[in-house]
Amino acid sequence: MVFYFKARSDVGDFTIFMGLDKFENEELIKYGFPEDIWFHVDKMSSAHVYVRLHKGQTIDNISNKVNNVDVVYTPWSNLKKTASMDVGQVGFYNSKMVRTVRVEKRINEVVNRLNRTKVERKPDLKAEREAVNAAERAERKQFLRDKKRREEMERLEKERQLELRSYKGLMNSENMTSNKQIASANKSLQELEEDFM
Template identity: 85%
Template sequence: MLFSYMAGNKVNNIDVVYTPWHNLKKTASMDVGQVGFHNPKNVRTVRVEKRINEIVNRLNRTKVERKPDFKAEREAVAAAEKAERKLQLRDKKRREEVERLEKERQAEIRSYKGLMVSEKMTSNKQIASTAKSLQELEEDFM
């Protein structure tokens, strides 16, 4: 974006100065409307011999001056950032919960709790009460 400055809105033979906006330098000791330049090599000056009212009028008609509400814009940005952080935190908690449940499930699969259940156990009396003898059981085992 270029910054241009026209001195003297109603006179002829004026100089129009073009420079990128980041090249402008303004210090506290300067008067109102006065600016300097960081790098004079980035400054271009064009001499306008005769004022062309048609162009000036067209520029004035399309000129837009807006006064932004910086506080409202900053609050909107802060609210959006807060919502994004909240969403990320919620996703992180959900992932951690899924990981925790998966870890518990894997630990339960690896544990011997399921093997040592009293319903699955048999006593020697129960084995003796069955029709098979001890020798038959040993043969079945091998």
């Protein structure tokens, strides 16, 4: 079971979610998104809470308003899980990416508002992650196809420009006129000079 909450739109319109227990936390760790920011009360047993950012946002887009506990948070991609760790336990790849905020006082108004938005679901986290991966792969393939098409168009245009600037097309026998052809056209020397000028 995963619990979902909605943040107020004035603080970023983020989706907030957490697992029911350490087993759901394990699934959330395994199938998180790069846009997920992980939160946990420091040095205490507590829920793993995630905030899903929108694409292009970073950890700096989250405002810090909390109370009398230290809350650590880091991007999902910084969560480190090894086989020797207990279920639900995590470490970090890069401690410089971990931030801590001190929450001086619980704000019941915020907790109550979040509880009113609470929705319980049993999501297939693996399928959600695979769908996002497939969409990202398709987007990347399309980007590469577009890039290849642009490069091919640029190459053809460059060849065309080189062809226009070359002397290759000037010396075509089809474009040339022999003296015999000029004489047979019965033009006078003066007419030929005028044509030339």
